[in-house]
Amino acid sequence: MKNTKLIQLFSKLTKVELKEFSYFLEGKGFKKSGGVYLLFNYLKKNHPELKAEKLTKEAIHKGVYKTNEKFNRRLYDLMSTLNSSLETFMIMQRLEEDSVNRNFLLLDVYKEQKLDNLYFLKVANLEKEWDETPTRGIEHLHHLFKLKQQCFLHPNYSIFKNKLKIGHLIEDIDNYYMAIKMYLTATKEHSEIHALASDEPIQNIELIDELIKLGNTEYYDYKPRI
Numbered sequence: 001m002k003n004t005k006l007i008q009l010f011s012k013l014t015k016v017e018l019k020e021f022s023y024f025l026e027g028k029g030f031k032k033s034g035g036v037y038l039l040f041n042y043l044k045k046n047h048p049e050l051k052a053e054k055l056t057k058e059a060i061h062k063g064v065y066k067t068n069e070k071f072n073r074r075l076y077d078l079m080s081t082l083n084s085s086l087e088t089f090m091i092m093q094r095l096e097e098d099s100v101n102r103n104f105l106l107l108d109v110y111k112e113q114k115l116d117n118l119y120f121l122k123v124a125n126l127e128k129e130w131d132e133t134p135t136r137g138i139e140h141l142h143h144l145f146k147l148k149q150q151c152f153l154h155p156n157y158s159i160f161k162n163k164l165k166i167g168h169l170i171e172d173i174d175n176y177y178m179a180i181k182m183y184l185t186a187t188k189e190h191s192e193i194h195a196l197a198s199d200e201p202i203q204n205i206e207l208i209d210e211l212i213k214l215g216n217t218e219y220y221d222y223k224p225r226i
Helices: 005-010 015-027 035-045 057-065 074-097 099-112 116-132 139-152 166-195 206-215 218-222
Strands: none
Touching: 005 035, 005 074, 015 035, 015 074, 035 057, 035 074, 057 074, 074 099, 099 116, 099 139, 116 139, 139 166
16 A cells, blocks of 8 residues: 555655644544544554555554454545545645735635625735735746736626726736746757757757847836746
């Protein structure tokens, strides 16, 4: 069972994360005397090595149920439940660090709960925050488009004071599209040149030179990210 999703994910947990995952399971209502928690404790006991001989279905079954009885297929259900909980835990860990996606999920919650005032207040605050402290990177251009798109498509958009025009959405998606297209094209060109099996010296990438020239034109003075 060493190659199961549960074991592969479990092996990546740090000591701190193991402790936090234990609290998470308690918060989900799993009893410490229940099968899911017993399975967690067995894997925790063998962490981080998780040797193959400790991960056979017979070994896990004996470690969880403390018996030499014939292997019970209910163990598969326990593993599936623990794996699902671990995936949720790891997603929540990531969301704690990823403020952008966390804010987008919060907007979805406000929309589903019909909390329109909170929804549009959050949109306005995010726009102000991103304008005052813009982040680097192409993904920021996509986040700007996504925020405006969600706002524009909200069923009660008419109550939002800062009205958007469809042209603003088109400009934002164009900015992201052109930036990511240039980046991916340059990356592809660069990779292909280095992948050539040749003793000839690698020539300068003309595409990069052209992009630099283009970026120095007056039009892009107002689009520093691109």
